[in-house]
Amino acid sequence: xxxxxxxxxxxxxxxxxxxxxxxxxxxxxxxxxxxxxxxxxxxxxxxxxxxxxxxxxxxxxxxxxxxxxxxxxxxxxxxxxxxxxxxxxxxxxxxxxxxxxxxxxxxxxxxxxxxxxxxxxxxxxxxxxxxxxxxxxxxxxxxxxxxxxxxxxxxxxxxxxxxxxxxxxxxxxxxxxxxxxxxxxxxxxxxxxxxxxxxxxxxxxxxxxxxxxxxxxxxxxxxxxxxxxxxxxxxxxxxxxxxxxxxxxxxxxxxxxxxxxxxxxxxxxxxxxxxxxxxxxxxxxxxxxxxxxxxxxxxxxxxxxxxxxxxx
Amino acid sequence: xxxxxxxxxxxxxxxxxxxxxxxxxxxxxxxxxxxxxxxxxxxxxxxxxxxxxxxxxxxxxxxxxxxxxxxxxxxxxxxxxxxxxxxxxxxxxxxxxxxxxxxxxxxxxxxxxxxxxxxxxxxxxxxxxxxxxxxxxxxxxxxxxxxxxxxxxxxxxxxxxxxxxxxxxxxxxxxxxxxxxxxxxxxxxxxxxxxxxxxxxxxxxxxxxxxxxxxxxxxxxxxxxxxxxxxxxxxxxxxxxxxxxxxxxxxxxxxxxxxxxxxxxxxxxxxxxxxxxxxxxxx
Amino acid sequence: xxxxxxxxxxxxxxxxxxxxxxxxxxxxxxxxxxxxxxxxxxxxxxxxxxxxxxxxxxxxxxxxxxxxxxxxxxxxxxxxxxxxxxxxxxxxxxxxxxxxxxxxxxxxxxxxxxxxxxxxxxxxxxxxxxxxxxxxxxxxxxxxxxxxxxxxxxxxxxxxxxxxxxxxxxxxxxxxxxxxxxxxxxxxxxxxxxxxxxxxxxxxxxxxxxxxxxxxxxxxxxxxxxxxxxxxxxxxxxxxxxxxxx
Numbered sequence: 042x043x044x045x046x047x048x049x050x051x052x053x054x055x056x057x058x059x060x061x062x063x064x065x066x067x068x069x070x071x072x073x074x075x076x077x078x079x080x081x082x083x084x085x086x087x088x089x090x091x092x093x094x095x096x097x098x099x100x101x102x103x104x105x106x107x108x109x110x111x112x113x114x115x116x117x118x119x120x121x122x123x124x125x126x127x128x129x130x131x132x133x134x135x136x137x138x139x140x141x142x143x144x145x146x147x148x149x150x151x152x153x154x155x156x157x158x159x160x161x162x163x164x165x166x167x168x169x170x171x172x173x174x175x176x177x178x179x180x181x182x183x184x185x186x187x188x189x190x191x192x193x194x195x196x197x198x199x200x201x202x203x204x205x206x207x208x209x210x211x212x213x214x215x216x217x218x219x220x221x222x223x224x225x226x227x228x229x230x231x232x233x234x235x236x237x238x239x240x241x242x243x244x245x246x247x248x249x250x251x252x253x254x255x256x257x258x259x260x261x262x263x264x265x266x267x268x269x270x271x272x273x274x275x276x277x278x279x280x281x282x283x284x285x286x287x288x289x290x291x292x293x294x295x296x297x298x299x300x301x302x303x304x305x306x307x308x309x310x311x312x313x314x315x316x317x318x319x320x321x322x323x324x325x326x327x328x329x330x331x332x333x334x335x336x337x338x339x340x341x342x343x344x345x346x347x348x349x350x351x352x353x
Numbered sequence: 354x355x356x357x358x359x360x361x362x363x364x365x366x367x368x369x370x371x372x373x374x375x376x377x378x379x380x381x382x383x384x385x386x387x388x389x390x391x392x393x394x395x396x397x398x399x400x401x402x403x404x405x406x407x408x409x410x411x412x413x414x415x416x417x418x419x420x421x422x423x424x425x426x427x428x429x430x431x432x433x434x435x436x437x438x439x440x441x442x443x444x445x446x447x448x449x450x451x452x453x454x455x456x457x458x459x460x461x462x463x464x465x466x467x468x469x470x471x472x473x474x475x476x477x478x479x480x481x482x483x484x485x486x487x488x489x490x491x492x493x494x495x496x497x498x499x500x501x502x503x504x505x506x507x508x509x510x511x512x513x514x515x516x517x518x519x520x521x522x523x524x525x526x527x528x529x530x531x532x533x534x535x536x537x538x539x540x541x542x543x544x545x546x547x548x549x550x551x552x553x554x555x556x557x558x559x560x561x562x563x564x565x566x567x568x569x570x571x572x573x574x575x576x577x578x579x580x581x582x583x584x585x586x587x588x589x590x591x592x593x594x595x596x597x598x599x600x601x602x603x604x605x606x607x608x609x610x611x612x613x614x615x616x617x618x619x620x621x622x623x624x625x626x627x628x629x630x631x632x633x634x635x636x
Numbered sequence: 637x638x639x640x641x642x643x644x645x646x647x648x649x650x651x652x653x654x655x656x657x658x659x660x661x662x663x664x665x666x667x668x669x670x671x672x673x674x675x676x677x678x679x680x681x682x683x684x685x686x687x688x689x690x691x692x693x694x695x696x697x698x699x700x701x702x703x704x705x706x707x708x709x710x711x712x713x714x715x716x717x718x719x720x721x722x723x724x725x726x727x728x729x730x731x732x733x734x735x736x737x738x739x740x741x742x743x744x745x746x747x748x749x750x751x752x753x754x755x756x757x758x759x760x761x762x763x764x765x766x767x768x769x770x771x772x773x774x775x776x777x778x779x780x781x782x783x784x785x786x787x788x789x790x791x792x793x794x795x796x797x798x799x800x801x802x803x804x805x806x807x808x809x810x811x812x813x814x815x816x817x818x819x820x821x822x823x824x825x826x827x828x829x830x831x832x833x834x835x836x837x838x839x840x841x842x843x844x845x846x847x848x849x850x851x852x853x854x855x856x857x858x859x860x861x862x863x864x865x866x867x868x869x870x871x872x873x874x875x876x877x878x879x880x881x882x
Contacts, residue, residue, distance in 0.1 A: 239741030329451025
């Protein structure tokens with residue numbers, strides 16, 4: 042019970058800090074925090090698949106990027122209002138997931154990794170290659186932010202908009218992982234054959250998890266398109282997928298708070314290191330190797346180990 | 354006649370893919386490691402070959418140096434970073450992913466961001482006249498090397514004691530151990546050979562495809578498609594898949610340049626639906 | 637009434653025959669034990685009945701329904717439950733969550749996105765009754781992998797029983813258990829409703845003879861003898877296999 046009260050206190054304090062942030066932080070920090078929130082959602086969406094269902098996807102940027110491009114194409118090419126593009130982007134990401142899932146779910150383990158990777162690179166190659174539609178690697182600028190009667194053009198207002206969207210998405214995610222459906226996903230992660238023997242149509246659960254995961258990644262992707270007012274093929278690239286993966290692992294797969302913290306940390310490190318050197322990709326690679334060797338269960342795992350040792 | 358040219362181009366590219374996919378497939382078959390660093394082995398191998406050729410002027414020396422250096426690199430990665438996660442898929446994949454990024458950035462640092470071409474070796478300059486067309490000797494040389502390696506690997510797997518061990522190990526590591534096979538040494542050896550083959554592909558590709566940042570990721574995707582089509586762990590599958598993907602890609606680039614990858618991706622999707630373990634993979 | 641009919645089932649693994657033309661008919665309420673040396677094909681037979689392995693030939697009929705082509709989960713929903721030889725649990729979930737999953741699976745109601753898993757009072761009570769009944773109430777909040785081996789085997793059976801199956805397959809339920817734990821499992825099986833059909837693989841002859849109405853003996857993928865205790869004890873072929881050159 043005390044741990045539960047403790048977590049509630051921490052959650053309230055964190056929320057208070059997040060709400061108050063623009064009052065005391067510099068504009069640059071508020072923008073960075075906005076990016077952290079977006080990637081926290083992206084990482085949590087991947088964790089629904091990786092940490093809860095036990096399916097390691099190496100191509101999660103596909104859904105993130107499809108949503109971002111949907112926003113850009115609708116706003117820039119079709120002149121749709123930016124706010125309306127948001128649900129369309131979410132739907133596009135979910136549909137992409139719904140189409141890719143049957144292919145990827147034919148396989149498990151390494152094959153699953155490989156297929157999700159290959160599928161995401163196909164999407165990337167379309168964004169990169171179809172210059173007449175997407176401008177190829179030049180990307181698409183002029184993605185205006187939505188206006189719901191109040192402007193989101195200044196940093197603080199967009200921060201609050203992002204906080205609200207990510208907050209709602211997080212509440213829904215928490216509800217999902219704590220529901221009977223979420224429990225079934227964890228059961229599937231632990232033993233597919235046992236779940237089948239208990240009467241679960243494992244494939245259907247994995248499929249729904251895949252599509253949900255893609256949809257939440259889509260929410261993050263659409264936010265990111267607004268955030269940068271720009272989309273480019275790098276949103277879909279393997280490095281984006283890889284960052285999401287390491288955010289989840291670094292924080293601790295199978296929890297929602299872990300990937301959110303991992304995301305914050307990676308976004309911060311990328312920003313910090315990029316201000317010092319051009320070799321962020323090198324550092325990212327080293328983080329991969331170091332985390333896998335020394336903290337395979339992530340920061341949450343380290344904290345738990347520490348607590349257990351303290352308890353003894 | 355143009356379609357003959359396209360097919361020859363496709364086969365030549367297919368042979369490069371085979372060199373990559375054979376290693377990827379053998380490493381997976383024996384150790385169940387999905388080696389993402391394979392793309393780096395290709396690119397770093399190519400760059401090393403380029404540097405050696407610039408210094409010595411010898412294509413043969415470039416080939417040998419690149420293959421040996423990258424094979425050694427592969428052995429080190431297997432020994433010190435992958436061995437400890439034996440049969441634990443996710444950490445192995447993450448480590449190889451990490452090295453893919455590390456080598457990608459290091460080679461950008463060392464060799465810069467511009468595409469670099471290797472010179473075609475003197476004896477293969479020029480083209481074979483074929484009616485109205487002419488076909489470069491170098492690409493015919495690529496096809497020959499691919500066939501030679503395929504034959505060599507087949508001979509190794511079917512006719513040598515080490516090859517028998519390899520097949521036993523692919524079938525069942527426990528059995529291999531019970532037969533008194535030094536599995537640990539075999540793992541390192543296969544990883545090194547796979548890395549060396551990727552480096553060979555990198556050097557050979559240098560005069561045709563050029564070397565540039567991002568090529569590591571690109572060829573990796575192609576190699577993945579090849580093994581998904583052919584089936585992980587199967588040499589025959591790697592060859593069949595590589596030729597299919599090579600030819601499809603060439604036709605795709607010629608006829609649908611904006612959607613080139615689709616022409617290889619669609620058959621992959623079809624095969625996945627019909628046979629998730631690939632054409633020659635185990636069910 | 638016939639609970640389970642295995643009709644001329646064969647299974648080849650890459651040219652090796654694991655099962656050759658096995659036929660079995662098991663009446664409702666019968667307790668049948670499968671005997672046979674390792675590699676006789678008993679577990680493969682179980683896998684074909686539960687749907688984890690597709691037979692190369694033959695049919696499987698569960699209470700008049702041909703289930704040969706059904707997936708394992710469809711078979712489970714028709715009232716077939718099984719345990720696994722190598723403990724197949726949810727190592728990182730709690731015992732209570734495991735049982736709740738088993739109840740959800742049997743009722744086909746796992747696809748619920750709202751509501752806390754522990755909030756459903758009826759289900760919670762049902763789960764606790766089950767755990768109480770199988771002597772696992774005290775370990776309900778524990779993480780499965782922290783249980784003792786004996787407790788894990790008990791949970792394995794409790795999960796299979798959660799859906800009140802019509803046909804229960806037990807794959808070596810007493811393997812690796814102490815004498816006391818074995819007695820507890822035997823008592824568990826005795827307590828099950830008499831109309832529940834049970835097929836079990838068992839190596840312990842005492843357990844086999846105590847629980848079985850009838851016994852079937854397999855050898856090298858074939859069914860070589862069937863009958864009650866006396867008939868099996870008297871069967872020369874069976875004695876040869878167990879005492880002979882095997």
